[in-house]
Amino acid sequence: MSEEATSARAPTTAPAVGNTKKGAETRARIILGAREALEDDGIEALTTRKIAASADVRLATLHYYFDSKEAILLAVLEDMIADMTNSYETEPLSADPNERIASLYRLIWYYIGRTRNRQIAQIELTLYALRTRGSGWLAERQYGAYIDFYSRLVLDDKMLPKAQHEKIAKALARFILIGIDGLILQTFALHDEDVANESLDALIMATQAYFKHLTDAPAN
Incomplete structure (x- = not known):
């Protein structure tokens, strides 16, 4: 779906809403209430009431x-992404690509463990x-946000040309998300910390190997 089509389907709120301090606080309270209701009781129980x-x-x-x-869910999604950003971007990451990949995975997994x-x-x-029906744009927005977020963190190689750097970072971000x-699903279903740690190590090695493949491939 194109960005134009996605934007056309996404819900909007009135421009004046939330412009005052009280309005912003009320809007934030609604988003927090929706997020807490979603996290505590699940999507099926999430009604406007x-x-x-x-x-x-x-x-x-x-x-x-x-x-x-859907407008509320979009705001909740944006709030979740903002919280994730605040949690991750305060942590220093190595400039070495392999060390950076490993550190990012462990940072992700730590955040997941406490949320x-x-x-x-x-x-x-x-x-x-x-x-x-008609809400597919929300899933696209959700995954696009995760990919953009990981792509900003996964690579910091100043030797790569900008276009190649962006292409590799996006590819690594998609791989990480997969x-x-x-x-997440395996760990929450099996409740086996040893298996989770082994799987995390395997993902780190696989991503490091994928990075080598991407950098060894001729630039288009």
Whole structure:
């Protein structure tokens, strides 16, 4: 789907909403309430009434700030990405590509370990978007945000030309996302920390090998 098509389907809120300090605080409270309701009770239980109750606002107030459930879910997704960004970008990462890949994976896994309910909520958010007619843009936005986020962190090689650097970083980010998604499901299902650690080490080695493949390949 093109960016234009995705943008056309994404819900929007009125431009004036949230421009005041009180409005911004109310909007933030609604988003937090929705995120907590999603993490605690899952997507099936996430209704506008439940979100309003969790945020301690009237239902009419919620609809003033968000015109649909999808608009709220988009705001929740953006809030989750912001929290992840704040958690990751405060940690120093090595400039050496292989060390950087290993450190990033371990940082990701540490964050996942302390946000278990949020990880399940994000999986549910993806499935909801894919199953709900007209909401596929939300899953695309979600995965695009993860890929952009990982691509900013995974590589810092000043010897590579900019275009090649961006191409390799995006490819590595997609590879990381594939592996982490599978590892989350396996670990939450099996509850085996030893297997999780072995699998994480395997993902690190596989990504380092993939990086070598990408850098050895002739630049287009």
